[in-house]
Amino acid sequence: MTAPTTATDVNQPSLEHAPPAGRRMSWPVLLLVIAGALALTSIVRLITGANGITNVSQMSTALQLAVPIGLAGLGGLWAERAGVVNIGLEGMMILGTWFGAWAGFQWGPWTGVLVGIVGGCLGGLLHAIVTITFNVNHIVSGVAINILALGATRYLAPLAFEGHQGGSAKQSPPVDSLGHFSIPGLSDWLESLNNQHWFFVSDIAGLLGGLVTNVSWLTLLAVALVPATWWILWRTAFGLRLRSCGENPIAAESLGVNVYKYKYLAVIISGGLAGLGGVFLSIVANPFYLEGQTSGRGYIGLAAMIFGNWMPGGLAIGAGLFGYTDSLNLRGGSANVHALLLLGALLLVAGAIWLAIRKKYVKAAITFVVGALVFAWYAGTNEVPNQVVSATPYVVTLVVLALSAQRLRMPKADGMQYRKGQGK
Structure with a gap:
């Protein structure tokens, strides 16, 4: 990132509305791609008879499973846009699940939401102190927080929950809804309309129906945080200063930006968002805390953030994709995943044709062969x-990241150590 020439550049967000460098898909093109994918899915549904892949219940479940992943991904986005890698999202989610359930069963669910966010913020604060003040490697700190959060909650759970009705050493008493x-x-x-099973129209009805049927108030809040994050980070002076710390902290410091302050704020907010994702698991998805409840969603949230190219909109699409594949475990998993094999084969063949048009014949041939094997x-x-059904979300995570890796562009100073005044 080239340093601006005057302090006015940092104080006026209008000079940088868009994310730096790299080709971005316009909204019309993106909507066309989504419509094409949905049409192809509808064709597969009609061929296979697997109506469950786009029904309202499937989409509603997918949304519920996508929310904690999306919140964890938003947390990672805030931290990494300020230049701090946050592998500790999983641990911060664990703190959110425990603190949310602990406060929720005693003082009500909304109190649990607030306390769970505070629990995640505490994890974020610890990560900020270790990485920003003491310059410890970000990956090492994040892994340590994951281990520490798991150990701390295992120690605290018997003390807090045993002796209460419905509580045990590994589970909290139930929390009110x-x-x-709808x-x-x-x-x-x-x-x-979805039950008519018409081509395309019923699939759109299923998608929209999942967004307006049996939706939690916390889901509504989580969805609203996506455009709110975009507006704050890309349309305000605060957001521009924060992102400058992740691109070139030395240049930002030379223009009067308190880099330490913005990094601390970003990582604490990151922890709070991950904590909110944990609260969703222990109050909305399940009305109680359960050991091992996060099941790696913090890591999948990090993958969704990378898939989304460190942008809120792309992150939301990634979280939705991973949430959808995860929902296949809960609703007619084997039949639906079998139907999606056909969808995968068609997508691979389409990709091979696209690569061939671009004269990338070797890649086109490999893609076509893989598509043929999937169809077989x-x-x-x-x-x-059933093992394949259970592994589907994680396989999709790896495949999507592998296919999107070449177009990714992380903040330039992401993960780099910084000392105040080092540019002098």
Whole structure:
């Protein structure tokens, strides 16, 4: 990042509305791609008869599973845009699950939400002190926080939950619900339309129906945080200064930006968002804390952030994708995953054709062969093993990251150690 020439450049966010460098997909093109993918999915649904892959219940479950992943990813985005790698998202989510349930069963679910966020912020504060003040390697600090959070909650759970009705050494007493809502009329109409199983129209109805049926208030808050994050980081002076710390902290310091302050704020906010994702797991997804509840969602959130190229919109799409594949475990998993093998084969063949048009013949041939093998798997079987269904979210995570790696562009100073005054 080239340093601006005057302090005015840092104080006026209008000079940098867009993220730095790299080709970005415009909204019309993005919507066209999403519509094409949905149309292809509809074709697969009609061929296989697997109506469950786009029904309202499937989409509603996918949204619920995507929320904690998306919140963890937002937490990672805030930290890394300020130049701090946050591998400790998993540990901060664990703190959120424990503190949220601990306060929730005693003083109510909304108190649990606030205390869970504070628990995540404490993890973020610890990570900030270790990495920013003492310049410890960011990866080492994050891994240590994950281990520390797991150990601390295992120690505290028996002390806090045993002796209470429904509580044990590994589980909290139940927490009251935050409440759910459906939009009257619209929800029923979309579900009825989805049940018609028409091409494309029913699939859109299923997608939209999942967004307005049996939705938690915390889900609504989480969804609102995506555009809020974009507006704060890309449309305010505060956001511009924070991102300058992740691009070139020396240049930012030379223009009067308190780099330490912005890094600390970003990492604490990062912990709070991850903690909120943990709260969602222990109050909304399940009305209690359970040891091992996060199941690696902090790491998947980090993968969603990378897939989204350190942008809130891309992160949301990544979280939705991972949430959808995870939902296959809960609703007709084997049949739905078997149907999606056909979708994967068609996508690979389409990718091979695209590569061939661009005269990348070797890559096109490899992609086509892989697509043919996936189609052979689909045609030669009637279902897939349960182990494959369980592994689907993690396989999709690896495949998507591998395919998108070449277009990624992280903040230039992400993970680099910084000392105040080092540019003098």
